[in-house]
Amino acid sequence: MHLAMANVLIDGSILEGGGQILRNSTSLSALLQKPVSITKIRNARRPPGLKNQHRTGLELAAEIASARLTGAANGSQAIDFVPGRLALPGSFTADCVTAGSITLLLQIALPLLMFAPMKDTPPSTLTLRGGTNATMAPQIDYSQHVFLPFLRRHFGVPQGPGGIDLEIKRRGYHPKGGGEVRVNVTPLKRLQAARVLERGRVLHVGGIAHFAGLPMRVGQEMVIGARRALEGLKYLNPDDKEVGVDIQFKREENENSKGAGSGIVLWAELEGGGMIGGSAVGSKGIDPHTVGEEAAKELLRGLQADGCVDEWLQDQIIIFMALADGKSEIRCGKGGLALHTQTAIWVAEQLTDTRFEVEEEPAGHTVIRCQGIGYTYEVADVAP
Numbered sequence: 001m002h003l004a005m006a007n008v009l010i011d012g013s014i015l016e017g018g019g020q021i022l023r024n025s026t027s028l029s030a031l032l033q034k035p036v037s038i039t040k041i042r043n044a045r046r047p048p049g050l051k052n053q054h055r056t057g058l059e060l061a062a063e064i065a066s067a068r069l070t071g072a073a074n075g076s077q078a079i080d081f082v083p084g085r086l087a088l089p090g091s092f093t094a095d096c097v098t099a100g101s102i103t104l105l106l107q108i109a110l111p112l113l114m115f116a117p118m119k120d121t122p123p124s125t126l127t128l129r130g131g132t133n134a135t136m137a138p139q140i141d142y143s144q145h146v147f148l149p150f151l152r153r154h155f156g157v158p159q160g161p162g163g164i165d166l167e168i169k170r171r172g173y174h175p176k177g178g179g180e181v182r183v184n185v186t187p188l189k190r191l192q193a194a195r196v197l198e199r200g201r202v203l204h205v206g207g208i209a210h211f212a213g214l215p216m217r218v219g220q221e222m223v224i225g226a227r228r229a230l231e232g233l234k235y236l237n238p239d240d241k242e243v244g245v246d247i248q249f250k251r252e253e254n255e256n257s258k259g260a261g262s263g264i265v266l267w268a269e270l271e272g273g274g275m276i277g278g279s280a281v282g283s284k285g286i287d288p289h290t291v292g293e294e295a296a297k298e299l300l301r302g303l304q305a306d307g308c309v310d311e312w313l314q315d316q317i318i319i320f321m322a323l324a325d326g327k328s329e330i331r332c333g334k335g336g337l338a339l340h341t342q343t344a345i346w347v348a349e350q351l352t353d354t355r356f357e358v359e360e361e362p363a364g365h366t367v368i369r370c371q372g373i374g375y376t377y378e379v380a381d382v383a384p
Helices: 019-032 052-064 102-113 140-154 216-229 288-304 311-323 339-351
Strands: 008-011 036-039 068-070 079-082 091-095 124-130 164-172 179-185 202-212 244-252 261-270 275-281 327-334 356-360 365-371
Touching (some): 008 019, 008 339, 019 052, 019 079, 019 102, 019 311, 019 339, 052 068, 052 091, 052 102, 102 140, 102 179, 140 164, 140 202, 140 261, 140 275, 202 288, 216 244, 216 261, 216 288, 261 288, 275 288, 275 311, 311 327, 311 339, 311 356, 311 365, 339 356, 339 365
Parallel strands (some): 202 244
Antiparallel strands (some): 036 079, 068 079, 164 179, 202 261, 327 365
């Protein structure tokens, strides 16, 4: 059973012109039960069109949303997605086969599992396979330590059992992939609006340096490189007060990874409830010290921008701001919004009734405001 209404036309070449338009459009289509036709998919990429991980994400969303999906073949630049009813609760599995990003699979599927029409609907389970730590997408540790904590803290997602629980079962590095992540999601009635406008001091920096199939010194040196680059961290606080830094390293057991690889993810917790991340992925020929330094420098750039969220968190929370109940306000850093964020806003405005306000303050910060639609999942009238 599918919806009898005209498809919303989405031009995949707009702004960032990549896979984000595909993911956000499909998620909102499924939740709002609005069929979409997406053209010029990944038009700004070379080669354009669907890659394996994008097709896998579409097929996963179609399974969750009982959708009719056409055109989803590798290389395709146009698809139609006609959603049915969300099949919750359920147990869903998606496998990129390649080292395609598990994080990007999570981005398309997670919103679909967060809402259910019935109170006390049991949790659903996602088993996602592919690359856990890719270079062209947030590492899964970023989702675990930055993105999900922000959702819990500001959008009313419950902490612990009864919310969203993510477990890394096996690491998957480029080029072999083979990683596995298990996510349990208990749906809620609606999201609360998020208001994060005060940055405050840097309270704490945490981190994880992960590696597999490599000597122990690789993890140790990534940590040393990161800590050295973070020595001036206290000067980012108005009182020059020292900031606690706790960066762990973990060598994965052989059975918990496929192939060799390494990476590091850092995160800073801010007094006003904000989160800033920084990361880097190791590769052959790059000294582990340098990998740690790169992650730390990225974290420092995010902190020096003086916002409450970094550029990756910015674009990931736009869909939740649009769906939330009430007015969300998020203070971003100086230098304007990332193109991914602008694209996410454009997609949300095509498919929802909300409108975003983007204000540049005199000091150079950008504030994003949005009166959310107060989304709750209701089954629409359907036609055969």
